[in-house]
Amino acid sequence: MVHPYNGKRKGISLVEMTIAVILFGLVSAIALLYYRSLFNIDLTAKKARVAALMDQAYQLSGAYDVYVAQEGVAPLDENLSDFTAPNVLILRSLPRDIREMTSRGWELNQSITAPTNGRPGFRLRLDLNGTSYTSLKDDDIYCAIFNREMNRSIELNVTNNTNFGSIASLSTNPIYGDAFCYSQLVGANYKHWIVILK
Numbered sequence: 001m002v003h004p005y006n007g008k009r010k011g012i013s014l015v016e017m018t019i020a021v022i023l024f025g026l027v028s029a030i031a032l033l034y035y036r037s038l039f040n041i042d043l044t045a046k047k048a049r050v051a052a053l054m055d056q057a058y059q060l061s062g063a064y065d066v067y068v069a070q071e072g073v074a075p076l077d078e079n080l081s082d083f084t085a086p087n088v089l090i091l092r093s094l095p096r097d098i099r100e101m102t103s104r105g106w107e108l109n110q111s112i113t114a115p116t117n118g119r120p121g122f123r124l125r126l127d128l129n130g131t132s133y134t135s136l137k138d139d140d141i142y143c144a145i146f147n148r149e150m151n152r153s154i155e156l157n158v159t160n161n162t163n164f165g166s167i168a169s170l171s172t173n174p175i176y177g178d179a180f181c182y183s184q185l186v187g188a189n190y191k192h193w194i195v196i197l198k
């Protein structure tokens with residue numbers, strides 16, 4: 001005996017199954033994209049800190065130029081208080097330390113490079129050596145990111161305790177220009193400095 005159709009059916013149609021498969025594929029693709037961006041979140045955070053550091057460097061470089069134009073002489077105070085002095089007021093406040101990168105902050109030096117071609121500029125020592133990666137120090141990564149931001153042809157991959165080159169060699173190498181991160185051997189380890197030459 002055949003039962004009459006009462007509006008209810010068993011199972012799903014081919015169209016419904018196709019729509020479900022397409023939706024599942026879309027959700028999986030979106031989840032994979034979010035997973036990949038989440039996986040690189042540590043590197044992205046480091047790049048953001050380097051970008052903030054570069055912004056500070058440009059502010060200090062501009063303040064230096066304004067000071068020289070306004071006062072007729074170069075600022076001499078290593079701790080940058082000349083820029084916030086009441087008689088000049090070029091900057092309202094000095095750049096804050098980026099606590100994941102340095103505890104010392106920027107300093108002004110009137111002869112950063114070798115004595116034969118000494119130029120004034122700003123230096124910042126990367127001195128926290130965090131260990132969020134198991135085999136790399138954060139300072140090595142920050143230095144590589146900074147150099148790559150200055151010139152895209154510079155390699156980003158680094159190893160632990162990387163030597164990025166001396167200040168004398170980098171300041172005369174046209175690939176680096178007036179802003180770069182260099183290394184200085186201290187004991188058995190390399191310490192890294194970011195420098196902006198004037």
